Each structure stands twice: as structure tokens, then as C-alpha cells.
Amino acid sequence: MLLFTLVGGYILTSMIFFKFPTLLHKKKQVKFMCQHISHRGGAGEGYENTMYAFKRAVAIGTEMLELDCHLTKDGEVVVSHDHDLLRSTGTNKSISEVNYKDLPLLKPRLPIDFDPDAEYIGTEKEEDRRFALLKEVFEAFPNIPVNIDIKVNDDELITKVSELIKGYNREEYTVWGNFSDEITRKCYRTNPNVNLLFSMRRVILLIVFLYTGLLPFVPLKETHLEIFLPSIYLRRKGSPSSTFLPLEKILVRTINVLLMRRCLFNHLRARGIHVYFWVLNEEEEFKKAFDLGATGVMTDYPTRLKLFLNNCPAE
Template sequence: MTLNPTLIGVMILVAIVTGYILTSITLLHFPTLLHKKKKQRFICRHISHRGGAGENLENTMAAFQHAVDLGTDMLELDCHITADNQVVVSHDNNLKRGTGQDALISDTLYEDLPLLKESLKLDFYQTHCTSGCKDRQIPLLEDVFKQFPNLPINVDIKIDNDELINRVSELVVKYNRSHLTVWGNKSIQVTNKCYSKNPDIGILCSASECIRIVLLFYTGLLPFIPLRGQYYEMIMPSIILDKTHAPTLTSKGVRLLIRILDSMIMNGSLIRHLNKRGIQTYFWVLNEDSEFEKAFNYGAVGVMTDFPTKLKNWLELHPQNTMTRQDEHSVQNGRLLETN
């Protein structure tokens, strides 16, 4: 019996597609069959965004100290460089939002930087921080490293500036904290420069890398592709639909698009796959109990928040989402962890 060539071609194609799907599913669940798991130097569940911008003025030493006193696992902060090459902790290069003075940090000497306003609006929450804190000074990154030598710090390199990248790298090396620092930028170009300058420092996935990971996942290609980034830091799109985070959206089309993006990004299989490869997944900026619960239920390793006290209280009520003593011991002894 002679088979029709067309039928043979169809059978071969079906076999190839079936093999691809089965291999992809297998590697999705068991990625270490193909990829070496990234070494995890620490695990961070509780991450304080700008030090906890909802409880103290953002990116100040008072905010950082408050978050550390609460027991935060990681401080997230932003960096710029002054005219006299001092690395300072500030989200904006333009000082107008933070201080009221319309000038650039990059054009200003460190000693001439103005104080922050007494009240600052949160970027991801419809409220102001009016803590009444007396600390309104824009701090040096070096002072943060000195004050918290043993705490993981997430450094957002805010602009494409080679001197800024060089200086941050020098400070990380000076204070012997390559193993406790994460850095990068939403731009792939800046992130590439960071990695080239000092590959020993943990690297964030850029925005385009995060999008690429999501697209690769839905084509089934992700389990086959090597990934450089060690920290997948992604927005939870659904927070945009909450009026406490942003003005109410009236366009049904926009709301539908956000829901679709949320369903694509908040996928337990995707998040668990990354975790199994040693890529820690962080979601930002979450400020409500329901958001904490959603992120951790989908398998997120950590949550970034403006309200460190609120996140601490939630984690205490949900101890299954806190780091176990065994995990802490494993990290301290440099052993690889299996994140479920």
C-alpha cells in the first residue's frame, strides 16, 4: 500500500508539532533539564518602593531606616548624578516635583541641592505622603550603603549616563556588596551597559526583556531560550483599574486591554517557570491587601510596596508567604534554593 505524499507530509508535520509541544511542556515544568539554575544570593518577599513612599518622604534616609526597622527584605531606590559627580538617591532628574525648584540634579552641585517638599504625591497611589518627617534631605547612595551594609538594595539607574553607571559600580565594589545589589533600568540599552560594566551585580530584566519573556511564553519558546536577567520586575496591570492607584478609566476599550494584559502577565505557569530557573519575580507597586494576595497566589517571590507596614502586617497574617528559616539558612550558606 502506497501512502499519499500529502498524507505523509501531514503526518510528519503533526509529529513535529506534537514533539515540540510535549518538549516545551516538559521543559516548562522542569527547566533545569536544559538550563542551569541561577544562583540565588537572597530571597526578598517584602520590598520597600523608594523606601516606602507612602509612609515617609520617598528615597530619604528616614524612609529607608523605617522600612529596615520593620524588617523589609529589600530597599528599592533610584539614582542620579550631580554636576560634581556625586551619586544621589532621587527618582527624578528634574527637581521640580520633589522640591519645587525647576532645575536638574545633573546641573547642580550636591551641596546646592534643595530640600524635598514637606508633602509628596505618590506616583502609583492617589494620595500624598505627609509624614511630617523632618528628614527632607536628598541622600547620597554611599550613605545608604554605609547605613545598611547587609541589606539587599535594588538600584534603578534612572538615566543613560556612563559616569553614573561607573560611579554606582565603584560604590558597590567599594562596599563589597555585589552579592547584595540589584541594578538595571527599563531601557535595554542602559541595562546592557550596567551588565557590561559589572556582571557580578545582579541584573534586572529591562521592560523590553519582560515583554519578550511574556511573548516567548505564549509561543511555547520560553523553555528553550536562555535568559540573562536574574530579577523579573513587572507591573501588575490590574492596579491601573483601581481608582486608588490612578484616575478612573472611562474607556471600555482601555479597560479591556488592561484586563487582557493582566491575564497574560499574571500567569502562574509563567511565574513558576521563572522561579524554577532561579529568576525571582517581583510585582509593583502593590498597596492593597487584595493585590498582595493576588501576586503571591500566582507565585510571585516578592512584592514592592509604598506601604511597608501594610505589607508586613499582611505577611504576618499569611505566614506561608514568608521566608522560612530553612530558606534563610540555605541562602546564607550559598546553596541553591528550589522556589515553588
């Protein structure tokens, strides 16, 4: 009888604090709210991670720029998704092996990772295919929130990115981290004042906490949850270029069952944690994400998302 009373009391208490988390936790005060996020600046409408793409996305009305960082041989923080140059430029070298001034231009035709078999083929000037520096982005867009993926486990890179964030007074308007828990923990230790992403390990713990009823009682240092909508992987199964395997299908469906819970996203939002879905490129995906309670959506096609939000304003 005592056991039933204790279990019942725990379940009831967990449910109350799950519904009203601010009874236990102070709501995080993130300085920005972004529904429209341009992935790599909008890789489907401009050369990815370039100033051309960033300027175009901001002109369309994006509320956040998502980008990736690496260090060049001479220690410059360059904006690039890949650590090597082969896919983006055709040069079989790592960024860390090349000085910034010697980086080649991006190829005229670039594949779009989250739009299978599509390419961006631009008509821009050659200079618009130049790799951007992180400091250029901060200088050009002082009031636009920036989402930074620290791509490699490099203490110097993390330190230099932190110094740039502080130097441009952007601690409250930047979010950073990586899937890697080690990288994300290093980011937090280096500068705990910058908004923080959940690592993959922390997402798994989030699921464990949710289904054990512990989530309402656990403090969370992160401010932003970025997750993928399972359908973006399921749709790639039939693509000739897809590496989709049966095990991946099981994993994706498991994530769909366990993580795609509006009640979870409502709880996180009540705690001041933003929920972003990546990388969505179709109207039905935008709708699904916002119906689930997403704070924002990350896309390769800023124009499509802008039109959707104009026609179907999210809550």
C-alpha cells in the same frame, strides 16, 4: 504525517522542559530572598528615597530597599526618582545642574505616585528631608539587598554605581536595571556580576517565548522580573489626577491576559529567577500577587505589607 510528528514532539519536549527547566539550565543562585520590598524606602510612610525612610523601613523589617539614582553636577550619585527637582522640592532645575551640597530639601508634602491623590505629610526634622547619597545607603545597610533603578542613559552614572557596588562588596546583594533595554544592557556590560532586571523589551520577548513554546530552551541572563499588577492601573481610572486613557486600558487588560500566569512565574522561580510585583499598597493586591506566585512585593506602605505577611505568610 511527518509534520504532525515534529510539531507534536516539539510541544511535548517544550512542556517537559517548561515543567523541569533545570534539565536544560543551571538554576541561578541568588544570595537573597525577599518577600517584603520598600518602594523608595516606603513613600507612604516617610519622605521617599531619604535615609529617614530607609531606616524606618528596615526597622519595620523590610528585606529589600528599592531606590532610584541620578548624578549631580559635581558627580555624586544621589538617590532620587525624578531627574528634575520640581515635583519633589519646588525648584525648577535638573539634578544634573546642581552640586550635591546645594540640593534643596524635599517639600514637606509629597504626592505618592502609586496611591492616587494621597500625600505624605511628615513631622520629621528638616534634615530628614535631605537627598541621600547611594554610598550612605550602602554604608548604613551593608546586609540589606538594594534594588537600583538607573533612571537615565548616562554612562558615567552606570560606571559610578558599579564602582560603588564593587567598593562596598555588594555585587551579590544588589539588583539593577531599567525599563530601557539600552540602559539595562549597559548595566550588564559594565558589571555582569550584579543581579539584573528584565527590561521592558525583554519582558515582551518573555511573553513571545512563552506562547511559542521557546521559553524552556532560551537562556536568560536576568535574575529578577519586576512587573506591575494590572489592577493598580485599572483602579486609577476614576482618579481626577489620572492620565488613564482608553488605549492604556486595552494595554493593561492585554498584559493581564498574557502575563499574569502562575505557570510562567513557577517556571522562572524554578530557574532561580525572582518575580516582584510593584507597587502594591492594599491587602487584596498583596494577596493577588502572592497567589500568582510572586517571590516578593514592592510597596509604599511597609507597615501594611509587614502586617499582611505576619497574618498570611506567603509560600
